[in-house]
Amino acid sequence: MTVVKVGINGFGTIGKRVATAVDAQEDMEVIGVTKTRPSFESEIARAKGFDLYVPGDRIPLFDEAEVPVKGTVEDLCEKADIIVDCTPGNVGQMYKDMYSKAGVKAIFQGGEDHSLAGTSFNSTANYQESWGAQFSRVVSCNTTGLLRTVFPLDRQFGVEKAYVTLVRRGADPGDSKGGPINALEPSVKLPTHHGPDVQSIMPWLNINTMAIKASTTIMHMHTVTLELKNEVTTEEAIEVIRNSPRVRVVNSSSGIKSTAEIMELASDLGRDRSDMYEIVVWEDGIKSTGNMLYYYQAVHQESDVVPENVDCIRSMCKLCEADESTRLTNIALGIPYKR
């Protein structure tokens, strides 16, 4: 079996999760991860057995902290078949040049523009479009969340128009700088970037998005309003949502009243880092009237893109078809698989 050599550039919120997820697959291995400075996260990387690669000019910093380094970021690019770029947003161009020079494939994250990679990726919607590509981009957590439900509903019923309000977490749980701490903050520039980002994968979709930042750390929540091409019943819509890959349908009567209980469930499921990879939709919050469909969904901003990164590696390295990749990724990460 071909085992793809994967380098993870950036070992932060997304990078460390992707590293663990890649490590759990049989057809790929993590050959190294990068950090720009010694920190508790570089300790974690070493404790998990990942070799550390750092920018050349940072080697003295790591030497001083007595953190063993395997080589430079360039060295990692030379050794790897593919790099998953999990660096902070908007530094992608600099790294793209490095990847091009090394002739290594690379996956960017949603913090970069679509134009940087030229192709954007979502497992459910367009796995095939990144087949063999040198560069691709896994869309952001919110866009991934929207594609997971809107794409299957569009395929089944046809979506005439989509209106989405995203209530965004103010900061990640591990971030003590973010905010707001007691306020709601609108993203006044309309449409917010989320609509166009969904269109990077579904260019035919008429979608408008609005967003409000809220004082919470654990998940985003969307209200989704879809004008469908035909009338559907609530039951028909539930059926499609229930059968969509990486979507978990819950009912508030089971005690899942808010994002808090979703995180508690993910923890109880024994997931790595208590992550909820699936988009969570409330069954009793789905309602259709005529050709209008309404539902709520919750998005775990730290982890929903993790299985997509693994699938994107398989598509770009031509390892297997979409269904098989989804199956393998899900099994390795403990996500229920639906055919």
Added chain:
Amino acid sequence: MTVVKVGINGFGTIGKRVATAVDAQEDMEVIGVTKTRPSFESEIARAKGFDLYVPGDRIPLFDEAEVPVKGTVEDLCEKADIIVDCTPGNVGQMYKDMYSKAGVKAIFQGGEDHSLAGTSFNSTANYQESWGAQFSRVVSCNTTGLLRTVFPLDRQFGVEKAYVTLVRRGADPGDSKGGPINALEPSVKLPTHHGPDVQSIMPWLNINTMAIKASTTIMHMHTVTLELKNEVTTEEAIEVIRNSPRVRVVNSSSGIKSTAEIMELASDLGRDRSDMYEIVVWEDGIKSTGNMLYYYQAVHQESDVVPENVDCIRSMCKLCEADESTRLTNIALGIPYKR
């Protein structure tokens, strides 16, 4: 000049604000307020010079606490021309019987059903409908907020359909029991009660509402999506919103980025209890494309209904016409008046 004798039943979040607002008008006076138990708020009532009336069976409780009581709630009903009922939601029926028996007019709040009063009130939308009525109901803070902007837009452009997401504050600032403290909680039962409540005043409006409770105390925020009967420009929409009564248009470039800065502004304006009576709409968050109009608005849940209660008294007691009442109320409360 006729001076209307007003009794305030319930001196909590809304009641204490209505008492102060009524007290600031020349054509009405507060003849007493009620409390069911001695507390810091009954001290505040006395400090502001309001006579206390209490349920008969609670008099010993107040005697014990050495809080002087003027009489029973029934006594207040006998003396008053009109009662503003600011008791907690869903106890209205019990009090309605008392008001009927005393032959006193009464205004209920949005926590009660429309059916209890038979008429609902909003200054902008239907001042005249409560003219001379014995009972009316000032709709809730969120419904008031929606009517303040949707009604004028409907009158000007015609609203075909309205889709609203309400991001609700989890608890009032003075409440240490509420929540969620770090989560987002969807109101799964659709439509939420807000849509039908708007229809209690605009029965012709096709509206759907969804709601999410957030971890904040200071204001609600709405994303409003309107399908209009005709195309309008963003500038035309801004003009109508700007000219709507008790709507304050702000721009994020002035530093008002979130609900936090709105409350800071209300405090800087020297308002009683730092209240923001107006619905706040972000000018740079208003956008039209074709016949679709999108905007964000913020609602101060503790105070936006206060001027409406004052106007409702004038309508029910036939003191003056809508425009004049709005003008008098606004001047007394420091709200800019727009003709």
